[in-house]
Structure formats: C-alpha cells, structure tokens
Amino acid sequence: MGSIPLFPQQASNFAGRVDALYFFMVAVTAFFSVLIVTLVIVFAVKYRRKHDTEVGVPVHGALALEIGWSLIPLAIAMVMFWWGATVFFAMAKPPSNAMEIYAVGKRWMWKFQHVTGQREINELHIPVGQPIKLLIGSEDVIHDVYIPAFRVKMDAVPGKTTTLWFEPTKPGTYHLFCAEYCGQRHSAMIGTVVVMEPGDFQLWLAGGPAPANMAEAGQKLFTDLACITCHKDTSDGRGPALKNLFGKAVNLQSGATVTADEAYVRESITNPQAKVVLGYQPLMPTFQGLVTEEQLMQLIAYIKSIGPDQPQPAGAAAPPSM
Numbered sequence: 001m002g003s004i005p006l007f008p009q010q011a012s013n014f015a016g017r018v019d020a021l022y023f024f025m026v027a028v029t030a031f032f033s034v035l036i037v038t039l040v041i042v043f044a045v046k047y048r049r050k051h052d053t054e055v056g057v058p059v060h061g062a063l064a065l066e067i068g069w070s071l072i073p074l075a076i077a078m079v080m081f082w083w084g085a086t087v088f089f090a091m092a093k094p095p096s097n098a099m100e101i102y103a104v105g106k107r108w109m110w111k112f113q114h115v116t117g118q119r120e121i122n123e124l125h126i127p128v129g130q131p132i133k134l135l136i137g138s139e140d141v142i143h144d145v146y147i148p149a150f151r152v153k154m155d156a157v158p159g160k161t162t163t164l165w166f167e168p169t170k171p172g173t174y175h176l177f178c179a180e181y182c183g184q185r186h187s188a189m190i191g192t193v194v195v196m197e198p199g200d201f202q203l204w205l206a207g208g209p210a211p212a213n214m215a216e217a218g219q220k221l222f223t224d225l226a227c228i229t230c231h232k233d234t235s236d237g238r239g240p241a242l243k244n245l246f247g248k249a250v251n252l253q254s255g256a257t258v259t260a261d262e263a264y265v266r267e268s269i270t271n272p273q274a275k276v277v278l279g280y281q282p283l284m285p286t287f288q289g290l291v292t293e294e295q296l297m298q299l300i301a302y303i304k305s306i307g308p309d310q311p312q313p314a315g316a317a318a319p320p321s322m
Contacts, residue, residue: 005131011174011195012150013167017087019151024083028076077170083262091152094165098133099126100216103295105136105143105156107182114292115301117211122191124176126168127201133165135262141291147193153179159270159288161262161300168199218302221295230284237285240277246307251278260307265300 010016037092042078047056093202101124104111112120126132136145138156145164149172178189196204211222222228230239240250253276256263267274269291272284291299 004091008148008175009170009253010149010151011168011170011172012152014087014091014148015151015169015170019092021080021083021087025080028080043293059146062297093132093171094163098131098165100133100135100301101126102301103134103136103145103156104139105145105178105182105189106139106293107141108178108185110145110176110178110191113138113214114205115142115214116205117213117217118205119211122176123194124191125194125196125201125204128168128171128195128199129198131165131167133163135297136162136164137293137297141182142180143178143182143189146177146179147174148177150193151175159266161266161297163262168193171195171197191302214298214301215305216302218298218305220297221291222302225287225291238280240280242303244308245256246304248308250275251274253278253280254318257268259268262300262304268297269296269299 007019008018049056059061064098066253100115102113102115103124104113110122110124112124117127134145134154136154136156136159138158140158142158143156144153145156148164150166150168152164152166154162156162172195174195176191176193178186230237230243233241233243235241246265249257250260250264251257256275258275262277268284270286270288272286273282276282
C-alpha cells in the first residue's frame with residue numbers, strides 16, 4: 001500500500017527555497033510556543049499563592065529584559081522578511097531565455113498554447129531544466145494556477161495578464177490545481193504538468209500536424225480586425241507604429257512614461273483611451289468583448305514578435321516575416 005506523503009516532492013528550482021523558509025518559520029513558531037507554554041507552567045507553579053494571607057512582591061520592571069524581548073523578536077521577524085523578499089523577487093523576475101507559454105483559465109478548465117501553436121487542455125508538457133514563463137489570463141472569473149510540486153501559484157485575473165515562472169528539475173507528472181474558488185465545479189478544475197526530457201519534448205512538439213504558431217495567428221487576426229490600416233510601420237498612420245515597440249518606453253499624452261510590456265499591450269487593446277500615446281488622438285475603439293482571451297494573447301504574441309530581437313528559448317518558432 002502506497003504511503004501518503006506529508007509534502008509534495010520538490011520538482012522545481014523554487015521548491016527547496018520555499019520549503020526551507022517554511023520550515024524555518026515553523027521551527028521558530030514551535031520553539032517559542034513550547035518556550036512560552038513551559039514558562040507559563042513553571043511560573044504558575046513556582047509563584048503560586050501558597051496561603052490566603054500571602055501578598056506578592058511589587059515588580060517595577062527590568063529594562064534589559066524588556067529590551068531583549070523586543071529586539072530578539074524584531075531580529076527574527078527581519079530575518080523572515082529578508083528571506084521571504086529574496087524568494088519573492090526571484091519569483092518575480094523570469095530569465096530572458098524563458099520559454100513562454102500562454103495559459104487561459106475558464107470555468108472549469110485550463111487551456112494552454114505554446115508559441116509554436118500546440119494547444120493543450122488541462123495538461124501542460126514542458127522540458128526539464130528549461131525556465132518556463134506562463135502568461136496567464138482568464139475568460140470569466142478569478143482563477144489561480146497552482147502547481148504544488150513546484151511551490152508556485154499565480155492568480156488568473158479577468159482583463160489582466162499575469163506572469164508566473166519556474167524551472168522544472170525532475171521529469172514526471174505533477175498535479176495542477178485552481179487555488180481560487182471559481183464556482184460550482186471549482187474542485188474539478190484540475191490538470192497535470194508533464195515534465196519531459198528535452199529530446200522527448202521535441203518529439204512531442206513535432207507530433208501531429210503543424211499548427212499555426214501564436215505570432216502567426218496574431219498576425220492574421222491583426223489583419224482581419226483591420227488594425228493594419230491605422231498601425232503602419234511608418235509614422236504617418238493614425239495610430240503609433242508597433243514594429244520594434246515591445247519592451248521600449250512609451251511617452252503618453254499625460255506626461256507619464258510606460259514600458260510596452262504584455263500588460264500595456266493588453267490594456268491598449270481593451271481600453272485604448274486609458275494610456276494615449278503622445279502625438280496621437282484617442283481614435284482607437286475598444287476591442288473589449290470583441291476578441292477572446294486567447295485572441296488577445298495571440299495579438300500580444302504577434303506584437304512581441306515584431307519587436308526588438310529577443311532570445312529564442314528552446315521550442316520557440318521564428319517570428320513571422322512582415
């Protein structure tokens with residue numbers, strides 16, 4: 001009969017760091033819990049009232065003791081804060097060579113699409129030893145990508161693109177859950193992450209008919225929606241040129257400057273009046289509700305593909321020609 005593990009196995013670059021911090025916090029909590037309970041019992045017995053006429057000795061305080069029980073917990077709390085902050089910032093900064101995969105939460109399933117075009121539902125195939133960056137969206141309500149063996153989780157928020165990255169370290173099949181209550185069948189919104197050896201992953205990518213990659217699908221959608229009539233490669237279009245835009249600073253009419261990242265591109269499609277580019281009129285209509293979450297991600301992939309050259313991770317296809 002198989003045993004029930006207390007914790008999921010460690011299968012990503014973050015798993016060991018998260019567990020070490022967690023066990024440190026548990027150890028500190030257990031130590032002080034035992035210490036306080038022990039002192040309460042010892043003092044209750046030692047200083048109990050032995051007869052009715054006994055009067056306790058007035059205590060006027062102990063400066064050294066008060067400083068000690070203030071500074072020691074402060075130091076421990078700061079160690080936890082610093083340790084947690086280092087893990088948080090490491091999780092927040094995906095490496096430049098990370099393989100990008102688009103993830104969409106929908107009641108009640110997970111949909112994934114690789115930049116090379118392969119689509120998956122409730123299953124994600126990835127290579128071991130390769131940093132993976134998930135670009136996450138939602139078609140309806142808030143969901144949450146949670147992979148216990150990787151010790152990572154991230155909300156899928158309607159109208160917003162969130163990111164999550166990790167590097168799997170062990171081949172195998174791991175659980176994928178939605179960790180945010182999303183409705184009646186929330187508990188059924190589960191899937192698996194299949195971590196494969198790089199060679200096996202390439203064979204998996206090559207299996208079946210060759211699909212159109214994300215950027216190619218986005219380019220077709222860009223043309224079908226007539227975006228090309230305003231966003232030209234030259235500066236004489238009614239909208240700003242998008243070629244070589246991604247990742248660069250954009251000056252706005254408000255005087256502010258933003259970086260043209262995934263969140264900015266999404267907002268410019270769904271709410272174009274929010275951040276109008278300097279030198280252009282607010283003429284662009286909103287496409288909120290006119291394109292699906294997957295189509296939004298295809299458009300983002302296309303705009304990224306015509307931006308400045310970026311490192312191509314394993315499994316990524318070359319950007320389409322203009």
